[in-house]
């Protein structure tokens with residue numbers, strides 16, 4: 001049965017079809033609104049606007065539900081691996097053993113970056129923020145592999161571009177860290193799986209062989225799963241809109257990396273640790289900082305709290321909070337920041353300001369504490385987020401291309417000057 005909404009304007013009523021998704025979400029399709037009524041819609045920040053139909057990730061913000069291709073994040077975090085989840089997102093199904101081995105091997109074949117890329121790293125200042133390095137080098141992959149710029153490429157060529165990116169992103173990210181700390185770069189080794197290889201490239205030193213700790217590798221693999229996709233968030237929407245112009249995959253993902261960098265988005269994990277350290281330095285007076293977060297005249301916000309979609313607990317935050325305790329215990333790390341984080345959470349969740357606005361801890365609130373315990377420096381936290389989100393960005397880009405979606409080009413309502421007469425400079 002046809003489902004529709006009616007808009008009445010200037011005495012006329014317009015019927016707009018209503019689309020229902022598989023999880024019963026409903027959307028009014030406004031494709032004919034302007035031609036029928038002359039109206040467009042206005043929705044700053046797209047808080048109530050759907051950009052696409054997608055079969056990749058489902059969020060229920062009210063219930064705190066997150067599913068990748070229908071699988072609950074709790075199951076995937078506990079039972080799956082980042083390579084399995086990457087295959088699930090990119091190919092649309094959980095792989096069997098043969099498919100997983102082939103997926104893994106295809107990625108392992110491309111972990112090396114072209115030796116000319118070393119010149120980029122040598123040119124960066126040693127304190128260069130790794131996000132700036134990663135974003136630039138991911139985009140520059142399109143110059144090393146110019147065939148990736150061809151919009152009319154075959155499926156095989158697209159998959160080769162994807163495998164190259166999945167393989168080289170950990171190497172680029174780890175080398176950005178080595179540049180930050182001034183240590184010699186470590187090459188990838190195909191003997192190690194994804195998370196272990198990344199940690200080895202990060203922390204192995206000529207003077208001190210890095211000893212892999214199974215608990216650390218597993219914790220990192222789970223963190224990558226938890227960050228792998230999150231439907232139409234700011235950086236994913238950026239990847240989609242850049243890709244919609246038929247810009248190549250590397251450039252589209254590079255745009256996603258820089259969008260993620262913002263402290264209101266993926267940069268929040270770095271901002272949370274800096275906030276906790278500031279509170280600790282200030283004597284740990286949690287109540288004072290909660291008041292600052294509530295004060296409209298104070299620019300301070302409780303980083304790692306609140307979410308555009310979740311008006312309940314971010315399911316990822318719950319999983320990471322528990323993993324925090326496990327990892328710190330396993331590694332015998334005592335981090336006073338986790339106590340400050342827990343008391344901040346406790347005070348905030350009992351405060352009307354946060355309750356009325358449905359502000360809960362999000363994925364970034366506890367993740368930095370684990371990264372810190374794993375020995376990853378603050379400046380690398382958002383790179384870790386990007387590494388996890390990579391298969392999600394790729395799958396969303398693929399879906400947009402596969403659906404032949406039109407170039408993204410929103411409209412506006414103009415509120416500037418009208419009919420200004422040009423006056424020569426002598427008379428201004």
Ligand code: SDX
Nearest residue numbers: 230233264265266268293301302303304305306307308357
């Ligand atoms: C991520 O979209 C995704 O899916 C993102 C992400 C992903 O996986 O891709 O989940 C990853 O980006 C998580 C969010 C990380 N950012 C932060 O932790 C930064 C702190 N949070 C806020 O800046 C904010 O909550 C946002 C940006 C996350 C969401 O902002 P919205 O949806 O635009 O909501 P808003 O800013 O309009 O806030 C609504 C109200 C406002 O108060 P009033 O004007 O109604 O009085 O809540 C207040 C805000 O001032 N508020 C906060 C707050 N977050 C919102 N007040 C204090 N501290 C906060 N953190």
